[in-house]
Structures are given as C-alpha cells and as structure tokens.
Amino acid sequence: MSSEASEDGEVRVFSDYTRDFEEDADVVVVGSGPSGSVVAYELAKAGHKVVLIEEGPPFTPQEFRADGNISMARTMREGGLRSTTGTFMPILQAICLGGGSLINSAMCVRPPAFIFDEWSTRYELDHTTRADLDPHYDAVSEFLGIAPTPEDVQGPRNLLFRQGCDALGIASEPVDRNVRGCRGSGECFSGCRARAKQSMDISYIPEAMKFGARVLTSLQVQGVLGEGRRVGGVEGRVVEPFSGRTSHAFRVRARWVVLAAGCMATPVLLQKSGNLANTSGQVGRNLQFHPGSAVAGVFPESIDPIFGGTQSYQSLAFLEEGFKLETMWSAPAALAVRMPGVGTELVQRFGELPRTAIWDAIASTHRSLGTVKARFRSLNPVIRWTLHPEDIKVMLRSIHVLAQIFFAAGAEKVLPGVGGLADEMHSLEEAEVLRDYAIRSGDLVTASSHVFCTTRMHGDPAQGVVDEEGRCHGYDNLYIADTGIFPRCPSVNPMLTVMALAHRQAQSLVERV
Amino acid sequence: MWGIVLIALAVLAVRRVWLGYPATGAEFAVLAPREEAFLQAAAEALFPPHERLPLSGGQADLPGYADRYLAVLPRRQRTLIRALFALFEHATLLWPGKGRGGFKRFSALLPEQRLGVLRDWQSSSLALRRLCLTALKAILILGYVGHSESLAALELAPWKIESPRVEADFLYPPIGGRRDQISRAGKPLGGAPTAPPLMPGLDQEAP
Incomplete structure (x- = not known):
C-alpha cells in the first residue's frame, strides 16, 4: 500500500483518491456526526493529530434538493429506505459530512434529571447524572449558540400548538436549537439553504480543521485493526457518493480509535472486525428507538404553514408518561404522504394543505427491544425490533393528547392516522375513541431517526460494551461515542446529549492520549 | 399431459407479465x-x-x-x-x-x-x-x-433564499467534483449568495 497522506487541516473528497493509501494519526474518529465532530474538534484543539473519517460526501447548498424522495436518496443510508423487520418501521439515518445534523431539525433538548437517575441506578453509572453532564451541555451549547427559537420565526403552525397547550393547561416551550439567524423557511430536513443551522459540517468540523484535523470523506471503514487489548487503527475502501461502489483500499494507523459511526454502523463494524469488544455479548443488542407518530389538524383558515421553524415548539409535560410532543414541518409533498385516502378524497386533502398543521409525538419505548446484525457480505444491518404492547398504548395516548391540543387550538378536524379508525375526527367527542381503542402495532404509521443502546454503557463489563467514558470494556484505546452507548432511550431528542457525552469523553481522552 | 399444462401456464405468465x-x-x-x-x-x-x-x-x-x-x-x-x-x-x-x-x-x-x-x-x-x-x-x-x-x-413553493457564504463553502467542492472547482467568488459571511433555487423559476419571495 503506497502512501498518499493528507495534510494537516485538509479535507479530502472522492476525486482526491487515486490509489491505495495509508495515514498515521494519534486518534482516528470514524463518523462525522454530532458526536464524532465534537471528539475530533476537542482532540485537535488539544494539539493531537486527528483523522476524521466520513463515509458520505460534504453537501453545500447547491447539493440540496427540494424533492423528498430524491433528497432522502442522496443523504440517507439505503436511499432513505432502511427499515426494521418484526414491527415494520422506517429508519432515517444520514450518510453525509456532519451526519444527521445536516438534515435534522436542530432540536437541542436536555433530558430532565430523572432520566439520568434511571440510567445511574439501573446501569451502575455513578458519574452520569444531569449535574455531571451539565458542564458538557454548557460547553456544546456555547460553541453552537444554542438558544430558544425566537418568536418572530415561529410562524402560525408553531404558535397554534402553544395556543392549544395553553388552553388545556399543558406546559409548552419554544425549542432550543443550534441555529444562528433562522429565517423560518422550514427546510431543515433537506438542508438549510439559509446557512443558519449550525450543522457539524459548518461548525465543529471547520474549527477542528483549523487545529489541524484531517477530514477524509467518501471512505467506508470496513474493519478495526485489533491487537489484543489494543486496537491499531481502521481500514476500508474508498466509496463513491450515492452509488456506493468501492475502489481503493486505505488504512489509518492510530494510537486511539473512536467509533462514532452511529448506532447501527458501529455494532456492525465491531461484528465484522472479529466480534470485537463483545465479551459481554451485548454488541448489537438492546436496540431502542423513539418511534414518532404524526397527527394532522386542519384549521378553518390558511395558517401559512410554509413559514416558521421546522420544529420550534414542544411540550415536555408527558415525559414521565413516556412521550414528548412537538411541532413539525417538512417539504409539503412529504407531509402530504401522511394524508389518508385514494382518488378524489385524497386530492381534496391536498387542497387543504395550506390549512394543515402536523404535530408529532416521540415515544420513549424502552420496553420495545431489538437487535442489529451484520448482513451477509454487506455493512448494512439486519434490524429486528418489536413494538411492545404497553408501548403501543403509550403511543396511542400521545395521539389522543395531540388531538385534544388540535381541537383546543381551533382545528376543525383531526386526522389521527390510526388504522381501523376514522380517517377524520371532527370533535373532541369523536376523538374519545382513541382513549380505549384496542390498537395493534400494524395500526400505527410510524418512523424514527432516534436510535439507541446497541453498544450500551454499563458499569458492569458483563452487561455493557463501554464504560462511562465511552471506552470499550477490556480495551485500552477503543472508544465508542455515538447514541449506541446510551443505556436507555433518553425520552427527548438525543443530539445534544450525545454531544455532551462526546465532550466529556474528549476531555478524558485529552488526558490519556 | 402435465407438460402441456405447464407450458400453457408459462405462456400465459409470459403474456401477462411482459407482453401487450x-x-x-x-x-x-x-x-x-x-x-x-x-x-x-x-x-x-x-x-x-x-x-x-x-x-x-x-x-x-x-x-x-x-x-x-x-x-x-x-x-x-x-x-x-x-x-x-x-x-x-x-x-x-x-x-x-x-x-x-x-x-x-x-x-x-x-x-x-x-x-x-x-x-x-x-x-x-x-x-x-x-x-x-x-x-x-x-x-x-x-x-x-x-x-x-x-x-x-x-402556494407552498419554496422561498427564494440568498444565503450568506460561510467558511465551509470554501472547503468543499461539488459532489463528484475536484477541490479546484471550489468557487472562490464572494466573501465569507455575508458575501455573494450561493443557494440556488430549490425549484428553478418557482421559488416564492420570502415574507
């Protein structure tokens, strides 16, 4: 293998790779999403030689697409069509520089203390309380300028949510987001053309490069180089954007390896590397999600839904019951997919889109577990997961609460999206059927981009894959930094938490490297 | 006999799936x-x-x-x-x-x-x-x-958006392109617009 090493502070793209190559670094970070970017930045700032590897390409505004299908096919794994088996559920996972931060809605939410209390007591994590993590939340928040969404870019569909919550006495709040100068175009999911969202590709990664971090995109890591209790780097192939065709081989030798490839890719990578770090047998197990259920409400007048932050208002009032409520917007055609019916009734509903708001609930389904396993001759996973009957009831309850908020806000009808029930409900009384409906998992149309626990953190090496610092049990220099290390789903949007954990991990690594 | 039936079924299947x-x-x-x-x-x-x-x-x-x-x-x-x-x-x-x-x-x-x-x-x-x-x-x-x-x-077309150039716009070439294709035009942070219309000819004015 010849040497074609990159230079400090350089970014490499697909066309830069003309032959096999090797690199050397103090630390190699696999995955440029929110956690990998934080680790890369903090270590580079501390003066270490860092190589940050990303399988996807960098996207600039010229590369964003309005069409939902095309946009997802370009920015998400398996063309945006990844899904679970068992209980079917689409899983949205990014493959691009910056990871999910490029195409998420920038929601930054700190879980309340009781979530961490559960983590501490159930998983023997003595130093992972909310108080322990607050300094790390603060550091990330300051770097990204995280702040509540201002009133002037909320738009009617977000403010109607507040109005409905207020009428029912439900606490709600503007969402904290990693955004500077939002114009309320509601385009977060296809990439922020206004360059307001502080996704990793325009925030942490350029700053890491200023400190010398080398960013190698379009590289697919296929194996971790293992040497007893130590690992020696990673290897893989150059991969062409979108087609996935692989070509030249590469190897990055490093004294420290941080896997931040995501909750699906990291366990698969460990399995493909000789079942690395799996003395506990927990790699790829305990898979959890936050399944999302969207409810549509149609108002008497136009609500100008295209204006306003994508997801800018939320309620944390039901977290202890197991769900969180939030507003939502996306490309109008993508929202239209939510509409029931065929033929004239369907087209009629498209005509109502300017009067329609969509709000959603994410459920903390910690009873619903699954597994991730490497597919034969592929790095894509087989994802098995089953929605637990008790969690289905929680999701139905969340849909009922959303219907109540819609009617309290003045909606003339609600489309609950529950199979076996009426497509439209025109009053609170009609929506009461949601309270006791004997629902089955197939009655719910749900999706998730929040994935957890496949390399969970646990104080006991026999029950978890990593310790509280993210270091793999039994290894000196192998770390995991993505949401796979969460011991349990956190009940709120995970980006800020995984960044705070990565920040803490980086502080620890800075001392060790 | 069974052979004839199978051939007939195959012909019908081909006709249904591919022909006409x-x-x-x-x-x-x-x-x-x-x-x-x-x-x-x-x-x-x-x-x-x-x-x-x-x-x-x-x-x-x-x-x-x-x-x-x-x-x-x-x-x-x-x-x-x-x-x-x-x-x-x-x-x-x-x-x-x-x-x-x-x-x-x-x-x-x-x-x-x-x-x-x-x-x-x-x-x-x-x-x-x-x-x-x-x-x-x-x-x-x-x-x-x-x-x-x-x-x-x-009335749900995307807006016209003129985005400021950020530092990262000077780091990344177009997907599939080379680094020498990075546009050097415009100044960072508040310079020339870079965002093309999401739907050419259609983007509406932002409020």
Whole structure:
C-alpha cells in the first residue's frame, strides 16, 4: 500500500483518491456526526493529530434538493429506505459530512434529571447524572449558540400548538436549537439553504480543521485493526457518493480509535472486525428507538404553514408518561404522504394543505427491544425490533393528547392516522375513541431517526460494551461515542446529549492520549 | 399431459407479465414499459382531476418522476421498489377488481376498477397490504404534490433564499467534483449568495 497522506487541516473528497493509501494519526474518529465532530474538534484543539473519517460526501447548498424522495436518496443510508423487520418501521439515518445534523431539525433538548437517575441506578453509572453532564451541555451549547427559537420565526403552525397547550393547561416551550439567524423557511430536513443551522459540517468540523484535523470523506471503514487489548487503527475502501461502489483500499494507523459511526454502523463494524469488544455479548443488542407518530389538524383558515421553524415548539409535560410532543414541518409533498385516502378524497386533502398543521409525538419505548446484525457480505444491518404492547398504548395516548391540543387550538378536524379508525375526527367527542381503542402495532404509521443502546454503557463489563467514558470494556484505546452507548432511550431528542457525552469523553481522552 | 399444462401456464405468465404493453416512446433510465403503464394507471386512479390542483395524476409525468427517483437509489432498494410496482400490477389475480375482467393486470382495468382495487388495499385487514399501499402512495405523492405546478397552486413553493457564504463553502467542492472547482467568488459571511433555487423559476419571495 503506497502512501498518499493528507495534510494537516485538509479535507479530502472522492476525486482526491487515486490509489491505495495509508495515514498515521494519534486518534482516528470514524463518523462525522454530532458526536464524532465534537471528539475530533476537542482532540485537535488539544494539539493531537486527528483523522476524521466520513463515509458520505460534504453537501453545500447547491447539493440540496427540494424533492423528498430524491433528497432522502442522496443523504440517507439505503436511499432513505432502511427499515426494521418484526414491527415494520422506517429508519432515517444520514450518510453525509456532519451526519444527521445536516438534515435534522436542530432540536437541542436536555433530558430532565430523572432520566439520568434511571440510567445511574439501573446501569451502575455513578458519574452520569444531569449535574455531571451539565458542564458538557454548557460547553456544546456555547460553541453552537444554542438558544430558544425566537418568536418572530415561529410562524402560525408553531404558535397554534402553544395556543392549544395553553388552553388545556399543558406546559409548552419554544425549542432550543443550534441555529444562528433562522429565517423560518422550514427546510431543515433537506438542508438549510439559509446557512443558519449550525450543522457539524459548518461548525465543529471547520474549527477542528483549523487545529489541524484531517477530514477524509467518501471512505467506508470496513474493519478495526485489533491487537489484543489494543486496537491499531481502521481500514476500508474508498466509496463513491450515492452509488456506493468501492475502489481503493486505505488504512489509518492510530494510537486511539473512536467509533462514532452511529448506532447501527458501529455494532456492525465491531461484528465484522472479529466480534470485537463483545465479551459481554451485548454488541448489537438492546436496540431502542423513539418511534414518532404524526397527527394532522386542519384549521378553518390558511395558517401559512410554509413559514416558521421546522420544529420550534414542544411540550415536555408527558415525559414521565413516556412521550414528548412537538411541532413539525417538512417539504409539503412529504407531509402530504401522511394524508389518508385514494382518488378524489385524497386530492381534496391536498387542497387543504395550506390549512394543515402536523404535530408529532416521540415515544420513549424502552420496553420495545431489538437487535442489529451484520448482513451477509454487506455493512448494512439486519434490524429486528418489536413494538411492545404497553408501548403501543403509550403511543396511542400521545395521539389522543395531540388531538385534544388540535381541537383546543381551533382545528376543525383531526386526522389521527390510526388504522381501523376514522380517517377524520371532527370533535373532541369523536376523538374519545382513541382513549380505549384496542390498537395493534400494524395500526400505527410510524418512523424514527432516534436510535439507541446497541453498544450500551454499563458499569458492569458483563452487561455493557463501554464504560462511562465511552471506552470499550477490556480495551485500552477503543472508544465508542455515538447514541449506541446510551443505556436507555433518553425520552427527548438525543443530539445534544450525545454531544455532551462526546465532550466529556474528549476531555478524558485529552488526558490519556 | 402435465407438460402441456405447464407450458400453457408459462405462456400465459409470459403474456401477462411482459407482453401487450404499448410503446409510448418515452425513454427511461430504469423503468420498463410495463412499469410505465402501471405507474400511469396508478397515478390516474390516485389523483383524478380536481379544481384545487392544475394537474391530474395522469398529466404530472409520474413515470418520469419515478424513473428519476429509481435512478438515484441503491440497487437493492431499486429492486424492492420495482417489485412493489409488479406486486400491484399483478395482485389482481389474488384480489381482483370488481366486475367483468377484474383479474386483468392493474393497468388493463377500467378506471373505476382501479380505484376500487386501491380502496381494497387501503381498507384491507392485512396490515402488510395497507403498508404496501402507503409505500406506493408515498412515491407517487412526492412526485405529484411536489410537482412545481401543484406547489404553485397550493402556494407552498419554496422561498427564494440568498444565503450568506460561510467558511465551509470554501472547503468543499461539488459532489463528484475536484477541490479546484471550489468557487472562490464572494466573501465569507455575508458575501455573494450561493443557494440556488430549490425549484428553478418557482421559488416564492420570502415574507
């Protein structure tokens, strides 16, 4: 293998790779999403030689697409069509520089203390309380300028949510987001053309490069180089954007390896590397999600839904019951997919889109577990997961609460999206059927981009894959930094938490490297 | 005897699956004529003419849209989507349309029979059938509602946005391009606009 090493502070793209190559670094970070970017930045700032590897390409505004299908096919794994088996559920996972931060809605939410209390007591994590993590939340928040969404870019569909919550006495709040100068175009999911969202590709990664971090995109890591209790780097192939065709081989030798490839890719990578770090047998197990259920409400007048932050208002009032409520917007055609019916009734509903708001609930389904396993001759996973009957009831309850908020806000009808029930409900009384409906998992149309626990953190090496610092049990220099290390789903949007954990991990690594 | 029966069945299967589709002259990167015929028929049934929208499904070139979508999908997902189209086209053998000729392939059914077939999928007691319809609708709705004329009629077109150049815009070349293709024009943070229209000729003025 010849040497074609990159230079400090350089970014490499697909066309830069003309032959096999090797690199050397103090630390190699696999995955440029929110956690990998934080680790890369903090270590580079501390003066270490860092190589940050990303399988996807960098996207600039010229590369964003309005069409939902095309946009997802370009920015998400398996063309945006990844899904679970068992209980079917689409899983949205990014493959691009910056990871999910490029195409998420920038929601930054700190879980309340009781979530961490559960983590501490159930998983023997003595130093992972909310108080322990607050300094790390603060550091990330300051770097990204995280702040509540201002009133002037909320738009009617977000403010109607507040109005409905207020009428029912439900606490709600503007969402904290990693955004500077939002114009309320509601385009977060296809990439922020206004360059307001502080996704990793325009925030942490350029700053890491200023400190010398080398960013190698379009590289697919296929194996971790293992040497007893130590690992020696990673290897893989150059991969062409979108087609996935692989070509030249590469190897990055490093004294420290941080896997931040995501909750699906990291366990698969460990399995493909000789079942690395799996003395506990927990790699790829305990898979959890936050399944999302969207409810549509149609108002008497136009609500100008295209204006306003994508997801800018939320309620944390039901977290202890197991769900969180939030507003939502996306490309109008993508929202239209939510509409029931065929033929004239369907087209009629498209005509109502300017009067329609969509709000959603994410459920903390910690009873619903699954597994991730490497597919034969592929790095894509087989994802098995089953929605637990008790969690289905929680999701139905969340849909009922959303219907109540819609009617309290003045909606003339609600489309609950529950199979076996009426497509439209025109009053609170009609929506009461949601309270006791004997629902089955197939009655719910749900999706998730929040994935957890496949390399969970646990104080006991026999029950978890990593310790509280993210270091793999039994290894000196192998770390995991993505949401796979969460011991349990956190009940709120995970980006800020995984960044705070990565920040803490980086502080620890800075001392060790 | 059994040999003759098997040959006859094979001939019937070939005729049903491959033969008799009209050549429309459209050129596709991925779609076969049989898939074009199915998609056109499904689009006409799903999205009939309506006063609120300027185009019907039959006018929105949804086969062309589906072809562009399939072309950017990974091979495995492309195969799955094409299998979905084939499933709907031939599932009339299991769940026929109402009335005479209900067992014909979907694209050969009468318009009211097609609508009835789709309604049966929607109200099926089998979750998997409902799920398949949701998947088919998703592909076609994104093309239909996302059509520039539909969005314009609904006043839901994307805005014109002139984005400031940020430092990162000077780091990354176009996808598939070389680093010497990074535009050096404009100044960082507040300089020249870089964001092209999401839908050329259609983006509306921001409020």
